[in-house]
Amino acid sequence: MKNDSVKKVVATGIGAALFFVLARFVAIPSGIPNTNIALQYGVQSVFAVLYGPVVGCLSGFIGHVLTDITWGEVWWSWAFGTAVYGLIVGVFSKRINIQSGNFGKTEIITFVIANAIANVIAWPVVAAVGDMIIYKEPANLVIAQLAVAAAADFVCAVVIGGLLLFGYSKTIAKTGSLDRE
Amino acid sequence: MMSNTPIISFKDFSFQYNAQKQPTLKHLNLDIYPGEKILICGASGSGKSTIGNCINGLIPFSYMGKIEGSLTVDGIETKDSSIFELSTRVGTVLQDPDGQFVGLTVGEDIAFALENDCVEQKQMIEETFLSAQKVDIHRHLDHAPYDLSGGQKQRVSMAGVLVDKVKILLFDEPLANLDPATGKSAIELIDKIQKESNTTVIIIEHRIEDVLWEKIDRIILLDDGCIISDSTPQQLLTGPLLVEYGIREPLYLTALKYTGVDVSKVEGIDNIKTVRLTEEDKAAVRKWFSMQPKPVLINDNDVILETRNLDFGYTENTQILFDVSLKIQKGEMLAIVGRNGAGKSTLCKLVCGFENPQSGKIFYANEDITDSSIRQRAAHIGYVMQNPNQMISQSMIFDEVAMGLKKSGLSEEQIKERVYQTLKICGLYEFRNWPISALSFGQKKRVTIASILVMGPDIIILDEPTAGQDFRHYTEIMEFLSQLNEQGITVIIVTHDMHLMLEYTNRALVFLDGRLMRDDSGSSVLCNPELINRAALKETSLFAIANMCGIDDPVAFVDCFIAYEKKERSHAE
């Protein structure tokens, strides 16, 4: 539908802006020295669930590249990882019908599975292959880095994204039956 | 000017949103003719914005729902058309200035529709410039939205629809986000554009006194999806319908009614600029004034909040506040006014500790709190943001209100008690187990106020608490704040609403370019043309009436009117 496609364009832009702001300016210590909780992946997963794979993929990719570029260096392999991550979570969005106001057991399990698959493919596969091609970095270092990244992002995305989706589902619980007082 | 074929025609038109049980518009019949200037007014939920969305095609192409009957715009049946076809005929200026400013600069935003129509670059640059010139923004074409005021952004939006050479201009609550002076010039600009281009203009607004500053051909009054009245401003103003349907009538009109003037006989009553009072009328007004007790406002309570020589700026070159010193007494209810960017919000942020001053001191009850943390100050000074959705993070009312007490060391039982008590004060007790999503905007606002009050502050600061609210909700919120004030809480309100300042506050702090320019009663401020002019405020029409009648103390006249109105209102209850 036409109208839907404009909304997706806007959602991609706003999603990317959120990704950028959270990645660039918001540092919440994770407890591990010098590492922060990656809130942006939680929000990206929310956008992927709400607007589907294309928005999930592009909002993350654009957000990631814009963030990197302000640091003066674009890590393409990681940016593609982010894109693939959003894409895969988005593919599952049809199975998570959040618009009906439900975010119960089935939806949560689907969301966790989607994140598990997406994180495994995005980091230890896509980004790792990228890093090995571009930097010819030793496999053990790459895999160590990306396995940590995958695990951390999985936890962040599932917890943050899940709680956000839960909160969102509560705000639409009452629609469909709006009546004047 | 007018021809006999309507440019917009509703015939037995009904519309029901998919998410609602009842139709929002019910069997409308309405014809609007080319070149007319129409005001559509009505309380919140009357369906006035829905009418606008039907005309520009957002209904049914963006908001889904069921249409019955027929609506033609410029000869096209809207439901068989498309939003694109309609957009070349109807130009819409929406309420939210940031949502519709999509370009990175002024020029790009004005050119947006031309870009989408694949207009060639050279022609596009010319047309953009011409449109920008019409609204006098052509000197700012390379500015980013963050460098513009609310009024300038709105003019960019106007230019952005004018490039399409539309036949119909639709304004959805154009005054909602503007300071009073800017609102006035927006109304003047709309009038100028209409005269120059001979377009049909439809303004959707509930602040009718401000819209009537320039001539309007017809006013449509809407309630519950039905047209209650379709008449000239003169007819509507002199009849009883406005008050009945929750629309605020112009202040000067209310004042004349109180003084016993028969408003239906007054010439030019639809506009304060054209009102002609007879000598008899003037005498009646003077007589009424002489009979009123003169209200005396004294507050000699202790000072609860004081700032001394506050300076603030984010960088050295962009100073926002200069040497702000003020004292606020316990139990006051006061307004902070001035144009956007004058430093009002910044002052509040400094007081709450969200930002730290470069120099100067802040005192709460004579205690220096300049170095206290946000959390420490929050126990004394609460801050309520304009948009309740920016504050609400829980799904249940109880949890939202209890949030601020979580880390305060109180027991579960104590928390429960405090929350219930606060909910009772705020009239939310019966909803305590409701999900917040089921509440109206006004109720959500109350929840946010409750969530601040629960922490027991003596001072509560509110940013534009009534923005976008109709008269009923406005009254509801303000009466509630007055009650809090009577219980001893000091209330500070940042606002653009001059009525609010006059009616509900005892004192106004007027800011201009980062300086505290005047500290006086609302009535004195609004009877001072020079001050009004400099601080982007708007003269009250009561001042004009007082002058017209030769009253030598207009400030006292305004005070009497406000006192009288309060009495009337409490009688009505």
Place this chain on the structure above:
Amino acid sequence: MQNRVLNYIPRDSFIHRLSGTTKFIIFLSFSFLCGLSFDTRVLLVLLALSVIGFILSKIKLKEVKVMSTFLVVFVTLNFILLFIFNPEYGPEMYNSRTVLFHIGGKYYITLEQLFYQFNIVLKYIIGFPIAILFVSTTNPSEFAASLSSLGVPYRISYSVSLALRYIPDIQKDYHEISQSQEARGVALGKDVKFFERIGNAIKILLPLVLTSLERIDAISNSMQLRSFGKNKTRTWYVKKKMTTADYCVIAFCIVMFIVGMIVTNQGGNNIYNPFV
């Protein structure tokens, strides 16, 4: 007056005058050649070219101090990590082992490892002037038009523009929401327990996301009302005209990329090996 999201520094220089499209091509051809090549000679040429570009742009190093500091820290950290994780990776890669001295345990400093790490550092360093050159000399307004002229669908290009447009607004939202929540005891610092910190983050993120969703609705309504998506293409108000200089630079980039790739892959792989 300018969009301050990315570090655009307006100035009158040869690089500034090039169209955004050209700069995108420079950015992409340099980035990808640098990414795909492990040939030290190619990398050195790229470094020389990007430094020349940087000088031509009249951007001063002190104007990009924050980023350069970040780069130095990052490169140093990674340099150490690479060595710790696999000190024998260089010798393996170059099929040769020249020990300079022994540190202890399995850690030997070899010429090959140093050379390998030198190449990595080169890659990082080349990326820097290229990225800086791109963001500091390209007006963000030109981004969307440039992407679109490179064949990216205009809807996607416009998303980029929207992101740049609304980053400051969302940043302001975040700031204000977190301040008002902080007043209600929502803290994110290290002294807060981990799970509570997560819960508190949600108390800020949820309002931020919900107001962003409202924003999406408002923006897409206003874009539809001004015909966004009506046609298969759209024109751009800010698009710069291509000049001879643009065409020359683009031609140069393409030739450079092809030659670079040929040189790189000469020996059957993309490594330049001086040790055999």
